Amino acid sequence: MSNKRLNSLQELQLLEIMCNYFQEQTKDSVRQIIFSSLFSPQGNKADxxxxxxLGKLVSMAVAVCRVPVLECAAFWLQCVLPKHVCSDDLIPPSDLLELIVSWIFEDPRLILITFLNTPIAANLPIGFLELTPLTGLIRWCVKAPLAYKRKKKASLSNGHAPSKIAKDSAPPEDKDCHQLYSKLHLSVLQVLMMLQGHLTEKNLYGRLGLVPFDHVVPLVEEINRLSDELNPLNASREIELALDRLAQALQVAMASGALLCTRDDLRTVCSRLPHNK
Structure with missing residues (x-):
């Protein structure tokens, strides 16, 4: 990606070339590798x-029905994206978050595109592959309040004096991100509610956990760790919001058949969570 900005016509021509390339490339693996090389975040100014x-490419692909481009975007969203989110910050870049939420909030079924289009053999074991990014998106939504609180705490401890804004209020950009996470959480819950019908239709209800229980356990541990890092008295609202989102996601996932576990198993894991209402 060059630093030199393209004019509108050049950008349109580039998008058309890219759409045509991904449409005409017959090898799925090559398409995915090229797409990931082009659009995986690199942590630099070009991101x-x-x-x-990427947003414009996907919009064009929707408009002209370039399915291979959309499949590449779905794979990127599901498999490549979580690997490139900075684990120290715990939160994706705001521009990336805004792009993803704009796609998903407009059509939450995008989360299910790989699952709906993948033939699944009856003899494959439960949890044989991750067909949706649901677990990663739930993790983002649940951890976001604590991660932003930790980010603010780190900023103050590094000598950045608080502004005239009240101490408990967030900067405008953080408020925007909190609204984005609320929209993302709503979209995830909507998708989870859709799943019972789709799983039943594919004869997978009760057999395929799209939110694996073994991913819930480390999420609970991460919430515990983050809560311990923060002063519970100063982060009570953030902890409560994180736990509310976790409870909502787990409840809906269990009801829809996306999370396969017993209530006793879930109760045992959740007993490790911080004290809450």
């Missing part, structure tokens, strides 16, 4: 323009 171009 913003890279994400903006």
């Amino acid at each position: 913003d323009s890279r994400m903006a171009l």
Whole structure:
């Protein structure tokens, strides 16, 4: 991605070339590798323009029905994206978050595109592969309040004096991100509610856990760790919000058949969570 900005016509021509390339490339693996190489976040200044171009490419692919491009985007969202989110910050870049939420909130079924289009053999074991990014998106939504609180705490401890804004209020950009996470959480719950019908239709209800229980356990441990890092008295609202989102996601996932576990198993894991209402 060059630092030199393209004019509108050049950008349109580039998008058309890319759409045609991914449409005509017959090898799925090559398509995925090229797409991931082009659009995986690199942690540099080009990420913003890279994400903006990706959004326009997907919009064009929707408009002209370029299914291979959409499949690449779904794979990127599901498998590549979580690996490139900085584990120290715990939260994705705001531009990346905004792009993803704009796609998913407009059509939550995008989360299920791989699951709905993948033939699944009856003899494959439960949890044989991750067909949706649901677990990663739940993790983002649940951890976000604590991660932003930790980010603010780290900023103050590094000598950045608080502004005239009240101590308990968030900067405007953080407030925007909190609203995005609320929209993302709503979209995830909507998708979970859809799943019972889709699982039943594919004869997978009770057999395929799209939110694996063994992913819930480390999420609970991460919440515990983050809560311990923060002063519970100063982060009570954030802890409560994180736990509310976790409870809602787990409850709906169990009801829809996306989370396969017993209530006793879930109760045992959740007993490790911080004290809450």
